[in-house]
Amino acid sequence: MSMSATNDKKAVIIGAGQTGRGFTARMVASSDYRISFIDTSEELVSQLNEDGAYTIHYYNKGLPPVRIANVSAYLAGTEEAVEEVATSRLTFTAIGESNLPTLVELLVKASLLRKGLGIHGPLNVITCENGTAPGNVLRKALKAANSSVESDIIIAESAIFCTTVNLSETRLDILSENYPELPYDGEVLTGDLGIPCLVPTERFPLLLQRKIFTYNCISACVTYLGAFKAYDIYAEAANDPDVSYLLDRLAEPLNQALSVKLGFDLEDQHQFSKRAVAKFSDYTIVDYVDKNARDVARKLGPTDRLIAPAQMILETGGDPSVLALVIAAALHYAKREREASTTASTSTEEFDFAAVLMKWSGLSSEHPLMPRVTHYYDELEQIGRGSGKDWTKLIGGI
Numbered sequence: 001m002s003m004s005a006t007n008d009k010k011a012v013i014i015g016a017g018q019t020g021r022g023f024t025a026r027m028v029a030s031s032d033y034r035i036s037f038i039d040t041s042e043e044l045v046s047q048l049n050e051d052g053a054y055t056i057h058y059y060n061k062g063l064p065p066v067r068i069a070n071v072s073a074y075l076a077g078t079e080e081a082v083e084e085v086a087t088s089r090l091t092f093t094a095i096g097e098s099n100l101p102t103l104v105e106l107l108v109k110a111s112l113l114r115k116g117l118g119i120h121g122p123l124n125v126i127t128c129e130n131g132t133a134p135g136n137v138l139r140k141a142l143k144a145a146n147s148s149v150e151s152d153i154i155i156a157e158s159a160i161f162c163t164t165v166n167l168s169e170t171r172l173d174i175l176s177e178n179y180p181e182l183p184y185d186g187e188v189l190t191g192d193l194g195i196p197c198l199v200p201t202e203r204f205p206l207l208l209q210r211k212i213f214t215y216n217c218i219s220a221c222v223t224y225l226g227a228f229k230a231y232d233i234y235a236e237a238a239n240d241p242d243v244s245y246l247l248d249r250l251a252e253p254l255n256q257a258l259s260v261k262l263g264f265d266l267e268d269q270h271q272f273s274k275r276a277v278a279k280f281s282d283y284t285i286v287d288y289v290d291k292n293a294r295d296v297a298r299k300l301g302p303t304d305r306l307i308a309p310a311q312m313i314l315e316t317g318g319d320p321s322v323l324a325l326v327i328a329a330a331l332h333y334a335k336r337e338r339e340a341s342t343t344a345s346t347s348t349e350e351f352d353f354a355a356v357l358m359k360w361s362g363l364s365s366e367h368p369l370m371p372r373v374t375h376y377y378d379e380l381e382q383i384g385r386g387s388g389k390d391w392t393k394l395i396g397g398i
C-alpha cells in the first residue's frame with residue numbers, strides 16, 4: 001500500500017444497515033470524503049460492491065432523492081476491512097450498541113497497522129448508536145482486551161434522531177427522514193472534520209442521556225404498548241387512544257424528573273418531549289413496531305430508556321406507573337420472542353418474567369418497581385394481546 005493512499009479523506013462506516021447506509025452516509029456525503037462500508041452480511045457487502053451506489057428517498061415526497069455513489073464495501077473479519085479502518089480519517093459505527101464489543105479485534109488490528117504504516121494521529125471513531133454511553137461500552141471492551149492501543153483510539157458519540165428504514169422492494173435503497181445534521185461529542189473529537197453535516201456539540205453525554213430518556217423512552221412506550229395491541233405500523237400505535245392517553249400521563253412525571261436530575265429547564269423539557277410525541281404520531285413517517293421493539297434486553301438495561309427514567313421518577317417523588325406498564329409490555333414481547341424461537345420440546349418451560357427483568361435491569365426483588373411491573377404483567381396477561389381489547393380497567397388508575 002502506498003503512503004499517499006493512506007489517511008486521505010476517507011470515511012469508513014461499520015454497519016451498512018438502515019442508519020449506516022441511510023443516514024450516516026448521507027451526512028458524510030455532505031463533504032468530499034470517500035465512503036466505504038464494513039458489514040458482517042456477505043449479501044449486503046456483495047450488493048454494495050456490485051451496484052456501487054444506491055438511493056436515499058425521503059418520507060417527504062416533495063424532496064429529491066439523494067444518490068450515494070462510488071461506495072465500496074468489505075466483509076468484517078477480513079484483512080481488507082482492517083486496512084480500510086487503518087487508513088481512514090474517520091470510522092463510524094452503526095451496528096447496535098450491544099454489538100460494539102465485537103469490534104475490538106478490528107479496531108486493535110487497525111490501530112496497530114496504522115502505526116506500522118506511519119500514519120500520524122489516532123483512529124477517530126464516532127458511534128452512531130442508541131444508548132446512554134455507547135462510547136463507554138466500546139472503551140470498556142477495548143480495556144478488557146488488554147490492548148496497548150487504547151490511547152490511540154478516540155471514541156466520540158453521536159446522537160441519531162433520524163428514522164430510517166429499508167425499502168424492502170429494492171436491493172439497497174433507503175427511506176428516511178430529511179434530518180439535516182449529526183451532532184457529536186465535540187469535546188472528545190476536536191478539530192475541524194471537514195464534514196458540514198457533522199456538528200460538534202458541547203456537554204454531549206448529558207444531551208445523549210436526555211435524548212435516550214425522553215425521545216427513546218417515549219418511543220419504547222409506543223412500541224411495546226403498540227406491540228401488545230398488535231399494531232404493525234408505528235404511527236398507528238402512537239395514535240391509539242389508550243397509548244396517547246398513557247403518553248400524556250407520562251409527560252409530567254418524566255419531564256419533572258429529567259428536569260431535576262439532568263438540570264434542563266422544565267418548560268424546555270416539556271417542549272422536547274412534545275416534539276418526540278408529535279414525530280412518532282406522524283403517519284407520513286412510515287416505521288414499524290417490530291423494528292423498534294428489537295433487542296428488548298438492551299432496552300431493559302439499567303442505564304437505558306425505561307429503567308433509568310423510572311428510577312429517576314421514583315427518586316423525584318413521581319408516579320412511575322406508565323413506565324411500569326411499558327416494562328411489563330416489553331417483557332410480554334420478550335416472552336413472545338422466546339416462544340417463537342423455542343423448539344417444541346422446550347416450549348413448556350415457563351417464562352419467568354421477574355427473573356428475566358432482574359437479570360437484564362439489575363433490579364433487586366425488593367426494588368419498588370418490581371411489584372408494579374408484576375401487577376401490570378399479570379393484568380396484561382388477563383386482558384390478552386390484540387386489538388380492540390378493553391384497557392379501561394388497566395389504565396383507569398393511572
Ligand SMILES: NC(=O)C1=CN([C@@H]2O[C@H](COP(=O)(O)OP(=O)(O)OC[C@H]3O[C@@H](n4cnc5c(N)ncnc54)[C@H](O)[C@@H]3O)[C@@H](O)[C@H]2O)C=CC1
Pocket residue numbers: 014015016017018019020038039040041044076094095096097099102103128129130160161162163164165
Ligand atoms: N434505523 C433507525 O431508524 C435508527 C437506528 N438507530 C441506531 O442505529 C444503529 C444501527 O441500527 P440500524 O441501522 O437500524 O440496524 P440495521 O440492522 O439496519 O443495521 C445494522 C447493520 O450492522 C451490521 N453489523 C452487525 N454487527 C456488525 C459487526 N460486528 N461488524 C460489521 N457490521 C455489523 C448488520 O449486518 C447490519 O447490516 C443502532 O444502534 C440503532 O439504535 C438510531 C436511531 C434511528
Ligand SMILES: O=P(O)(O)OC[C@H]1O[C@](O)(CO)[C@@H](O)[C@@H]1O
Pocket residue numbers: 130160161162163164215216219220287291292293294
Ligand atoms: O435500536 P433502537 O434503539 O430501537 O433505535 C432505533 C429506533 O430509534 C428511533 O429513532 C426512535 O425510537 C426509531 O426510529 C428507530 O427504529
